[in-house]
Amino acid sequence: MTIEAIQQQIIEEFSAFDDWMDKYNLLIEMGKDTPLIDAQYKTNNHLITGCQSRVWLHAKYKDGKIYFTADSDAVITKGIVNILIRVLSGQSPEDILKADLSYIDNIGLKEHLSPTRSNGLVSMIKQIKLYAQVYKLKMDN
Amino acid sequence: MTTSLNVEALRQAFPVLNQFVYNKPLVYLDNAATTQKPYSVIKRVQQYYEHENCNIHRGVHYLSQQATEAFENSRKYIAGLINASHSHEIIFTRGTTESVNLVASSLGKLLMKQGDRVLITGMEHHSNLIPWQQICHENGTQLLVARINDVGETDLDHYKYLLEQGPKIVAITHISNALGTINPVKEMIHLAHTFNIPVLVDGAQSVAHMQVDMQDLDCDFFVFSGHKVYAPMGVGVLYGKESWLEKMPPYQFGGEMVDQVSFEKTTYNSLPFKFEAGTPNVGAVLGLETALRFVEKTGFEAIAAYENELLAYGHQQLGTIEGMRFIGQAAKKAAVISFLVGNIHPYDLGTLLDKMGIAVRTGHHCAQPLMDRFQIPGTVRASFALYNTFEEIDKLTEAVRRAVTMLS
Numbered sequence: 001m002t003i004e005a006i007q008q009q010i011i012e013e014f015s016a017f018d019d020w021m022d023k024y025n026l027l028i029e030m031g032k033d034t035p036l037i038d039a040q041y042k043t044n045n046h047l048i049t050g051c052q053s054r055v056w057l058h059a060k061y062k063d064g065k066i067y068f069t070a071d072s073d074a075v076i077t078k079g080i081v082n083i084l085i086r087v088l089s090g091q092s093p094e095d096i097l098k099a100d101l102s103y104i105d106n107i108g109l110k111e112h113l114s115p116t117r118s119n120g121l122v123s124m125i126k127q128i129k130l131y132a133q134v135y136k137l138k139m140d141n
Numbered sequence: 142m143t144t145s146l147n148v149e150a151l152r153q154a155f156p157v158l159n160q161f162v163y164n165k166p167l168v169y170l171d172n173a174a175t176t177q178k179p180y181s182v183i184k185r186v187q188q189y190y191e192h193e194n195c196n197i198h199r200g201v202h203y204l205s206q207q208a209t210e211a212f213e214n215s216r217k218y219i220a221g222l223i224n225a226s227h228s229h230e231i232i233f234t235r236g237t238t239e240s241v242n243l244v245a246s247s248l249g250k251l252l253m254k255q256g257d258r259v260l261i262t263g264m265e266h267h268s269n270l271i272p273w274q275q276i277c278h279e280n281g282t283q284l285l286v287a288r289i290n291d292v293g294e295t296d297l298d299h300y301k302y303l304l305e306q307g308p309k310i311v312a313i314t315h316i317s318n319a320l321g322t323i324n325p326v327k328e329m330i331h332l333a334h335t336f337n338i339p340v341l342v343d344g345a346q347s348v349a350h351m352q353v354d355m356q357d358l359d360c361d362f363f364v365f366s367g368h369k370v371y372a373p374m375g376v377g378v379l380y381g382k383e384s385w386l387e388k389m390p391p392y393q394f395g396g397e398m399v400d401q402v403s404f405e406k407t408t409y410n411s412l413p414f415k416f417e418a419g420t421p422n423v424g425a426v427l428g429l430e431t432a433l434r435f436v437e438k439t440g441f442e443a444i445a446a447y448e449n450e451l452l453a454y455g456h457q458q459l460g461t462i463e464g465m466r467f468i469g470q471a472a473k474k475a476a477v478i479s480f481l482v483g484n485i486h487p488y489d490l491g492t493l494l495d496k497m498g499i500a501v502r503t504g505h506h507c508a509q510p511l512m513d514r515f516q517i518p519g520t521v522r523a524s525f526a527l528y529n530t531f532e533e534i535d536k537l538t539e540a541v542r543r544a545v546t547m548l549s
Contacts (some may be wrong), residue, residue, distance in 0.1 A: 021496075021543075028548065052487075052491075052504045053486060053518075074488040075489050077488065112492075119488060
């Protein structure tokens with residue numbers, strides 16, 4: 001599936017709920033489906049520090065696509081980590097680099113991607129794009 | 142509940158409190174971060190800019206003299222309120238952080254040389270930790286850090302032991318922002334003085350909640366911020382004993398703080414101007430005076446008594462939640478409740494409380510070493526002010542209960 005198609009799917013899943021509590025319950029549930037980072041990678045090398053919650057991220061390159069696994073110590077952060085990874089994992093570096101992540105706004109979770117929130121998510125997106133940049137350079141060479 | 146405060150009337154004086162967030166009435170429980178401002182303070186600042194704005198201490202014209210007089214009257218009032226010996230012992234700064242940096246830099250230059258150390262406690266806010274750490278590093282040493290016991294109190298035996306190691310300066314918090322612990326600063330100051338060591342007290346968290354008396358405490362320096370005591374942001378106070386301030390070198394250089402200037406040499410102005418380089422935040426200083434008058438008029442004892450009731454009620458109500466764990470249970474505590482529930486991450490709890498209209502702080506509260514001491518990533522912190530109510534504590538408790546159900 002394309003990045004846009006998966007984003008649309010996620011927007012629809014959230015649009016079933018009007019109430020913020022239901023939305024957050026869904027987000028918490030989604031966190032549980034996160035493709036978990038292998039224990040051997042859950043180290044400081046893969047840690048993205050936010051002031052409030054921590055995110056671990058691992059990238060693996062295979063057949064022109066990047067696959068991400070992750071974890072977080074906060075379940076709401078983990079839920080957002082998962083909806084980002086669902087969209088960006090298994091995509092080509094090029095598509096990841098040009099991906100527009102404004103779907104997060106559409107599902108009413110914008111505040112979690114605010115740089116002032118210091119939950120590690122903004123840094124995680126930077127890190128994901130950095131991985132894509134590196135693999136794109138490798139492919140180009 | 143019995144209280145001599147008319148809390149409903151007091152609440153009307155704070156415009157920010159009268160609003161909805163996410164369609165729910167705002168419950169503001171983040172007062173240790175900053176307090177809201179009463180109309181009287183907002184109006185005072187507005188009046189200054191509408192009618193009195195002028196640069197001070199230099200103009201011969203009418204407005205400048207009026208503004209200078211108002212500014213210096215604020216200094217006199219504050220000196221009287223905290224019982225300083227002289228009004229020139231009150232230095233206006235941008236806040237607690239700048240006050241601590243000023244003393245660390247200036248007193249550090251005066252007293253410290255290679256190998257010398259500074260003693261702090263394990264519950265300091267980063268702003269009363271990092272400036273001293275820097276001074277120690279410059280002198281090739283490390284901080285001496287008094288241990289904290291399991292309930293969040295300073296281990297006084299360890300503090301005494303560290304005093305014997307010969308630190309040159311002691312810097313301690315009056316009240317812990319993260320735990321609410323009230324340190325026995327009077328006793329700690331007295332102990333340090335038996336070794337002839339000067340003491341700085343970080344009063345950022347105490348001034349809004351108790352009357353402080355410089356003669357009674359006998360501290361050498363006392364620092365606080367305006368914004369945590371119902372005053373505008375960007376203004377703070379450094380109280381220093383005249384004998385120290387006279388000896389200390391200036392911290393910043395520029396206009397106002399000078400006496401005679403030539404290209405070869407400058408002689409410095411007298412106290413307090415020696416430490417007030419540049420144009421001060423006059424409007425905020427006037428707002429600070431108004432805020433402190435408001436607190437004084439409301440009554441320090443009445444405020445403390447009421448906040449203690451809120452604290453006891455908060456502990457009692459939150460304590461009914463399964464898995465509730467209070468971080469910091471000192472015998473003497475200010476109106477701060479830091480907590481965790483089960484294995485729930487504070488960020489998750491804080492996020493859901495926010496959605497229910499409740500403003501609390503989550504995280505390490507700028508006290509990372511203290512969180513390490515308790516082996517936790519942070520806490521959720523509810524901190525109370527004179528305008529909070531028992532009903533708000535009920536709302537907090539109910540919201541925590543709902544959030545815990547969602548997160549379990």
